[in-house]
Amino acid sequence: MAVAAPRTVAETDAPPSGGRPGLTLIAVCFGLFMVGLDSTVVHIANPAIQADLGASFGELQWIINSYLLALAVFLIPAGKLGDRFGRKRLYLSGVAIFAVASVAIGLAGSVEGVLVFRALQGISAAMLMPQTIALLRATFPREKFGMAVGVWGGVSSVAIAGGPLVSGLLVDSVGWEWVFHINAPIALIGIVVGALVIKETPKVVEGRLDLVGVVLLALVLLGVVFAVVQAQVWGWGSAATIGIFAASAVLFALFVRVESRVEFPLLPLGMFRSAGLSVGGVVFVANFFAMLGVTFLITLFLLNTLGNSTTRAGVLMLPLSAIAIPAAPIGAMLTAKVGARRVAALGLVLMAIGLALLTQVDAGTSYWRMAVPFVVIGLGSGFAIPSGADLIVGGAPVHLAGVASGFQTTCIQVGGAIGTAVLSAIIAAKVAPAVLGAGLPESAQEAAAAGVVFEGLPAVSDAFVGGLHVGLVVAAVLCAAVAALVMVAVCEPARHDVATVLEETVEGSAGDL
Structure with a gap:
């Protein structure tokens, strides 16, 4: 090609x-x-x-x-x-x-x-x-x-x-x-x-700012994340949780209606006719759902369950974060050679494998059984980022490429917020019965959900680790499912050179307009 x-x-x-x-x-x-x-x-x-x-x-x-x-x-x-x-x-x-x-x-x-x-x-x-x-x-x-x-x-x-x-x-x-x-x-x-x-750059005035779209999008995002977080307290089947989810759905439908009619929309709906752009957004949601959600829980595990100092925990987390430095350029080179579709799927599959490997970790296992999955997850994320950016920014019409970049960064933040909320909810649901079964007061659930060890009550710590494993499985399944979606739904887009892929990645990371 x-x-x-x-x-x-x-x-x-x-x-x-x-x-x-x-x-x-x-x-x-x-x-x-x-x-x-x-x-x-x-x-x-x-x-x-x-x-x-x-x-x-x-x-x-x-x-x-x-x-x-x-x-x-x-x-x-x-x-x-x-x-x-x-x-x-x-x-x-x-x-x-x-x-x-x-x-x-x-x-x-x-x-x-x-x-x-x-x-x-x-x-x-x-x-x-x-x-x-x-x-x-x-x-x-x-x-x-x-x-x-x-x-x-x-x-x-x-x-x-x-x-x-x-x-x-x-x-x-x-x-x-x-x-x-x-x-x-x-x-x-x-x-x-x-x-x-x-x-200073020249000022550009191009139509009105879509304030209604901004407000509606803000309310939708806030509603979804707030409902997920509070469901740990209210219950998933409570009227309050269901009501906020329903209100968010109504507001989202209203947002779509407004964006289809306003002259200068915040998010032009026409650009989502591109399967690559739409699926690329899902790639970023899944990527950062896993990365930020798992990072939140693994940090609590390292600090509270294993009792590491904050400095040591920071060192132990380096394989997960530092691998991003070489991974993104390698991912860009692969994207230029074999195409964004295959590299995005490969990156997500690597993340799924690394997340699955992490389920073998508990309070008594060697750190190396954690470090190797960290590298695999970080490498997979590094592959998915430039290839996902190429699907989104490279797949958008030229005049909408800047808005597509903003869409990409929004997907990053939303994926991270929902991932943190959903995986934390899984932990909270897992430790609640263990805390009550151990005879601890209900107020102890907060500490148990954060991985705090209760002396003489290993069942509580085991529940936290068990919840962590369930969360890792959920994140792994999501990454694998989105990898399959990429391969099925996206036709191989035109390949760009390495410099262009890196430029698209940076523009998307900045939300450039």
Whole structure:
């Protein structure tokens, strides 16, 4: 099959408008590094936050999900606002708000305060992320844009991979608050450098912002995740749980109706005629359902069940996160050689195998029986990301490629939020009867669901590990099912070169518009 010409948003942009490309790249990497770091540091810090502030198991989930949901909901609107009001302005504003929210999390002194400022972190991350790649596109000449994309992806990968270790060191040495406070000096330097070297881009006004679509999508996402999390307390068959799910379904139908009629929709429905784009979105949902959901539970297992220090837990998690650094470029090369369809399916199958292998791990097994599956899962995820991006961004019409990128990043956040909620619900359902059977008060269920060991009551810990295994099986089955869907539903799309696949991956990760 002939290699298709690259199809990216950059082709439709105006020529670079001057500025200092190298310095601009350095400037946007400060904001990028903060967001990448905060996507993984919180998992290691969560048990310390729970111990200090008395957070419930459900609140621990919301510390992660409030960030993911805010980022998912505001990502596409923030990209459009950058076009309207200036990308430099919105980027620097996002960095500043992210820093303020980070400091406020450490000073909040209550779980409610942490949740509010975590959501604000998510909003500010949505403000700055689309602008990073847009500023690079506006500054770098086309022939050097691929190099900038490589640096962008490298900085993001290093930040994500180093998050657990950085978090462990900070929690052990100066307290969990510094997991967030560390963003302040990074942001301060980034704002000063950005203000001096970034050149503002021309403002683009293209139709009205679909505020009704934004509100409806926000309510749908919030409703689904809230119902899954609260079902652990209310029960899956309760009127409240069923009512919220039903209301979310009605709101989603209304969202589809609005998007089909509004002149400038938030999410043009016509682009979903492409099977590759639609299934590519499912690839990202399944990928991050497994990655973020399992990471949340494995971290609790390492810290609370096995009793590791936060620093040691961060080191033990490195095989899962650090493998992403070489895996994504390898996945891009494979995508260019054999096609996105096969590589996406291969990546998800590898994830399913790694997740299945993890079910052999319990409190008494060797760490190496955990480390090898970590590498397999991370490698599979690294393969699925660039191939999924090629299905989505490469499969979209040129004029909708930017919106497709935003759709991709929304799928990442939604998949992570739902994965965390669903797998946590499985754990909670598994430990509840064990806690009552052991004669412990009902209030002990929260600690048991977080993997805390009760001396002399091994049945409770066994229930947590059993719930972890069930969650791993659910994630593995989902990945395997989506791999089959990719092979059945998607015709092999035109193959792009490695540089184009990497560019699509970066644009999708930034939610670029």
